[in-house]
């Protein structure tokens with residue numbers, strides 16, 4: 001088997017969320033969308049029940065990695081991982097957490113061992129996994145831990161939301177807003193920007209990426225009058241980055257860096273906290289933005305949205321962001337292969 005025919009590994013996500021729905025819908029339109037082949041890792045029975053709920057006629061075939069690409073024209077290839085619990089669309093349950101986590105672990109193992117090309121994850125509900133004792137804020141940190149355990153090396157994962165109109169990176173991710181100033185350091189800003197610059201070149205082909213760095217405070221601190229972090233942390237970090245040859249500039253007032261003309265001046269916005277990055281990303285492209293994890297030894301993408309429990313089994317969930325995630329993983333994998 002050559003790399004060109006390896007499938008992407010798609011984890012089921014929370015099986016009571018919209019992951020099964022959007023996987024079925026994307027698969028149903030695979031020819032028109034020119035979708036790369038993917039191997040769904042999860043519970044085939046959940047998919048069959050969901051297809052019936054959605055009134056879709058989809059062939060589902062249990063297989064391993066080797067058989068997936070050839071099957072893709074005729075049936076949705078599934079690496080079976082039974083959930084071992086009753087799964088009801090729109091009704092999350094802690095008993096499903098084990099299957100949710102196992103699917104992510106399997107997708108990573110397969111990709112690190114070269115049997116699949118990239119990891120694409122369907123959404124998980126953080127609160128359900130926390131209730132089950134999951135020790136990570138989300139996929140992003142869990143994936144870095146899995147990579148570290150598999151390779152014996154540490155990895156710093158970086159979240160990037162990427163769409164046709166904006167790429168945006170939060171330096172701090174899933175922490176309470178009151179903890180953001182304390183969690184931000186000059187080193188964390190420098191490290192995040194270095195990873196972003198390196199991966200935009202190695203994974204996306206941008207030779208000299210331009211990084212626009214947001215301030216933390218209103219008006220980027222107004223010269224220190226409205227908060228000191230912009231002058232004390234961000235400005236020194238930017239000096240270090242420019243000394244290292246990285247085109248990073250700021251700190252920019254965050255309220256004026258996302259309008260149409262402002263966005264032409266940079267390739268990625270580096271933001272100080274989750275909502276500073278994800279609000280503009282989702283406002284400018286909820287249906288076509290992708291959540292990418294940078295800094296890992298494998299490719300990982302995901303739709304930008306969550307489990308949308310209220311839509312599971314209704315036929316109202318749109319599959320576009322998952323389609324964008326599959327296509328981005330495919331393009332990144334082909335770009336990496338062409339460079340080697």
Ligand SMILES: NC(=O)C1=CN([C@@H]2O[C@H](COP(=O)(O)OP(=O)(O)OC[C@H]3O[C@@H](n4cnc5c(N)ncnc54)[C@H](O)[C@@H]3O)[C@@H](O)[C@H]2O)C=CC1
Pocket residue numbers: 018022122123124125126127139291302303304305306307308309310311316317318319321
């Ligand atoms: N990558 C991941 O695993 C992510 C997981 N989440 C998790 O999802 C759960 C629900 O989070 P929410 O904040 O409610 O965000 P959400 O993205 O699930 O839903 C937000 C709104 O967008 C709608 N929506 C979401 N996806 C849609 C789609 N494909 N088509 C049409 N409408 C869609 C929902 O119905 C809702 O009105 C949380 O537990 C959160 O942790 C949230 C974001 C990403």
Ligand SMILES: NCC(=O)COP(=O)(O)O
Pocket residue numbers: 124137138139140141278291302
């Ligand atoms: N808000 C983004 C999100 O929740 C996705 O996080 P992750 O599971 O990809 O780490």
